[in-house]
Amino acid sequence: MYLAPEAAASRLNSHFFEQGAPVSERQNEPGGEEERLVEELSVSQHWMRRLVDSDIIGMMVSQEGTIVEANDAFLKIVGRSRDELIAGRLRWREMTPPEWTEADEHARTEILRHGGCPPFEKEYLRPDGTRVPVLLGAASLTRTPLRSVCFVLDLTERKALESRARQAQRIESVVQLAGGIAHDFNNLLTTIIGSSEILLDEGALGEEQREDVEQIRKAASRAAQLTHQLLAFSQRQVLQPRVLDLNVVIGDLRSIVRRLLGTGLELVTHLEPALEPVLADLGQLEQILVDLVLRARDAMPAGGRLAFTTANVRVDEAMVRRLPGLRPGRYVSLAVRDDGTGIDRSALDRIFEPFAPGTAQGDQGLGLASLYGVVKQSGGHVDVASPRGQGTTFTIYLPAVDRPVREADAAAASDENQGHQTILLVEDEDQVRKLARRILERYGYTVVTASDGATAIALANRHAGTIHLLLVDMMLPGASGRELAAELAIHRPAIKVIYLSGTTDDAIDRHRVLAPGTEFLRKPFTLDQLVGTVRKVLDAPPARS
Secondary structure (H helix, E strand, O other), X not given: OOOOHHHHHHOOOHHHHHOOOOHHHHHOOOOHHHHHHHXXXXXXXXXXXXXXXXXXXXXXXXXXXXXXXXXXXXXXHHOOOHHHHHOOOOEOHHHOOHHHHHHHHHHHHHHHHHOEEEEEEEEEEOOOOXXXXXXXXXXXXXXXXXXXXXXXXXXXXXXXXXXXXXXXXXXXXXXXXXXXXXXXXXXXHHHHHHHHHHHHHHOOOOHHHHHHHHHHHHHHHHHHHHHHHHHHHOOOOOEOOEEEOHHHHHHHHHHHHXXXXXXXXXXXXXXXXXXXXXXXXXXXXXXXXXXXXXXXHHHOOOOEEEEEEEEEEEEOHHHHHHOOOOOOEEEEEEEEEEOOOOOOHHHHOXXXXXXXXXXXXXXXXXXXXXXXXXXXXXXXEEEEEXXXXXXXXXEEEEEEOOOOOOOOOOOOOOOOOOOXXXXXXXXXXXXXXXXXXXXXXXXXXXXXXXXXXXXXXXXHXXXXXXXXXXXXXXXXXXXXXXXXXXXXXXXXXXXXXXXXXXXXXXXXXXXXXXXXXXOEEEOOOOHHHHHHHHHHHHHOOOOOO
């Protein structure tokens, strides 16, 4: 076993080293023990030199505040050159921000008193003004003058990981809050929108009153869009995905995008001809693109170019390391690039936080947060790059699928939404339940209502006739809408089901994507959406067992 240099040295004659006598002069003198120690010291020094020369950890020697020796790893950490070191220009205080002076003085006191100091964190200041967080430990070599050896570990990567972890915790807290707020607001907005439409539909209002009610309805509809963005950000939005061709989606939005951009801005597209299909919610995808267009427009006040680019991408392990949100496999990428002012580094790190500094004006701060939520919920990833002076590029990656693109669902209900069937309506929010019952009864349906699953089961057991449709909130006290539907189907296998909710429980999969064949009505819904969906489901042929 080789001795550490200090251990080997302690076993040699201290006077011999203090006088600096050449090793060659001593090796020929009698004494095999001394020769063996010299050999062990030489080997230990060899391995110590390899450690010093490696890039594992920064090492340096300081004397009364001046760094007199350092390895390349240390010079790299502090951004200095060996010429500066040789010239004696590396002063401890000049490389340390003022707020760390007290910590340095405390470490110096510990070294003088105990011969070393415990590792502590501090920062070094590079010539360009950037700060480098480090973990530093030191031990004294001589006391007069004070000469010490320091070991320095760069903590930049660890600090970045800690920052991302704290950011993720902050976002998770906001996610929980956003989902809860959106759920409650959706119930309130359902009542506001539905009641407004009933008043407008009855035709008993004067012209001024009608205009006021219409303004209420429009404001509530705008608020509903914001709650949908909150749900998308919190990844609690219910997605209704279908197989899409992103090239077709971009083509359908072209005229809208041109109107949003206005004059002075050019739209160009670079679309992969043989683009693979993806599985996504069309409405959410269109909203994402509109949000990115508005952000790009605000970033190019003096004019510029907005480009949409699609491509088939094969993600390998190297790409996964660069973009940790991805998994190996086939993806379709959609890049939205502008020639705008770009985003500074500090804002870029927080770009997907709601209303983060540096996001575009208006609601686009929330739009970018909801963009991130929708893409992640769809199994994809979004990356943003903004090199200094070169604009900004948002790149969305969505998994490619081996299924054919299907056309949009045909418009369901005709204008004849009247019915005669019996509907079991289960909704725990009183105002929403009363509103839905009033609307459905106006269209001729018989409506039986309950506020929870147990009451609904009891009513169904007592009802002698056919119950054609279960209209049920996904989130109920004591049991989910899905559990209630399953229990009712045991004795009423022909019953059809429509789920209501703005957020969801286990009626959908873990990605909050509806199972195939599930009928869902998102809150807040309009009068037409409610009666149209009910009519469509009742008119549809029975599902196969």
